[in-house]
Amino acid sequence: DVKVTQSSRYLVKRTGEKVFLECVQDMDHENMFWYRQDPGLGLRLIYFSYDVKMKEKGDIPEGYSVSREKKERFSLILESASTNQTSMYLCASSYGGMYNEQFFGPGTRLTVL
């Protein structure tokens, strides 16, 4: 079974803090994704990566950065957390190619106070 894990299920941070969200997959997938999920809006893509050290902006990259130093690990970084970044963050991974089913992690519910 494909396994995508995220470093925390729940996280509470203060405004202005630097926040790291980690995602690890064990299936040697080329592609990895970070989404945020907000009520009524569905999942929105923040960043994705199709290879080590490669990254592409998604729909809402502002306020976020990412790092992919190893194939299995994709990190989402909030340089200076703000209250409007309170959300559920979901990581996903997939093989390369057009018909690439995405496998999701359990999610991290981040609250910024």
Next chain:
Amino acid sequence: KNEVEQSPQNLTAQEGEFITINCSYSVGISALHWLQQHPGGGIVSLFMLSSGKKKHGRLIATINIQEKHSSLHITASHPRDSAVYICAVRSYNNNDMRFGAGTRLTVKP
């Protein structure tokens, strides 16, 4: 207007009922996915469709490419089917995934 629209937003059913969740999209697609998200956040892929119909146990997914519409059906619904069901499409032009806002299904015993 969202590129992927789901209806209904919320659905409450009695155990045993037949459930239908609808998804309409406005972009050309290469594939459509139905996902299930349980309380606590984990998302599981149920189906990936590019045409016709697929069945897995009590779940059936259909797609009509001409009408840009897909349905997810659950037969003999059970309380453990309670979850959020998300429709997602892969855009034909740029291969991006676009997600619906989800349908929250509650099945009462």
